[in-house]
Amino acid sequence: MTLPAALPQAPSVYAIRGAIDLPEDSPEAVRQAMAQLMQTLTEQNALTAPDASIISVFISITPDLTSYSPALALREVLPMFGQVPLFCAQEAMIRGMMPRVIRVLVQVQHRAADVLAPTPKHVYLGAAARLRPDL
Numbered sequence: 001m002t003l004p005a006a007l008p009q010a011p012s013v014y015a016i017r018g019a020i021d022l023p024e025d026s027p028e029a030v031r032q033a034m035a036q037l038m039q040t041l042t043e044q045n046a047l048t049a050p051d052a053s054i055i056s057v058f059i060s061i062t063p064d065l066t067s068y069s070p071a072l073a074l075r076e077v078l079p080m081f082g083q084v085p086l087f088c089a090q091e092a093m094i095r096g097m098m099p100r101v102i103r104v105l106v107q108v109q110h111r112a113a114d115v116l117a118p119t120p121k122h123v124y125l126g127a128a129a130r131l132r133p134d135l
Contacts, residue, residue: 012110013055016045016120019128022100027068033102034070035077037125041106044121048080055107056085062101063093070102101128 020037022029041047047054059070071086091097110118122135 014108014110014120016041016106016108016122017104017132018106018123018125019101019103019131020125021098021127022065022102025065025067025100027073030065030068030070030102031073031077034073037102037104037123038074038078038081040125041104041121041123042078042080044123045108045118047106047108051111053109053111054081054084055109056087057081057107058105059086059088060091060103061088062091062097062099064099065102098127098131101131103128 018037018041020033022033046052057071057074059074061070069088071088074081074086091103108120122132124132124135
């Protein structure tokens with residue numbers, strides 16, 4: 001019996017989480033927060049490497065953020081997200097929730113067949129670090 005040749009390793013897909021709190025609800029605060037969060041997340045996870053490809057980004061905002069779309073802000077401040085599918089949603093209002101928070105879930109495809117996908121480095125900045133003290 002002949003065994004089939006080894007199949008090439010399929011690209012792996014993983015997700016990276018992040019969050020940041022804003023000092024106020026203003027278009028400039030949203031732009032600055034998205035730039036800081038996504039630049040940090042991109043750098044810490046080497047998402048500009050040739051073997052990493054961003055599939056999509058899911059963005060959620062607390063109900064008190066109404067001045068500007070974080071998805072639009074992301075496209076404005078980081079051109080590398082210009083063709084990446086972005087989806088933005090408002091979180092449910094939960095009593096005691098941290099105010100003025102933007103959260104992201106970035107789906108990434110790692111294409112290097114001979115190397116395991118890296119362990120995601122989740123990024124929680126400012127007061128939002130209290131949301132995930134275990135990270």
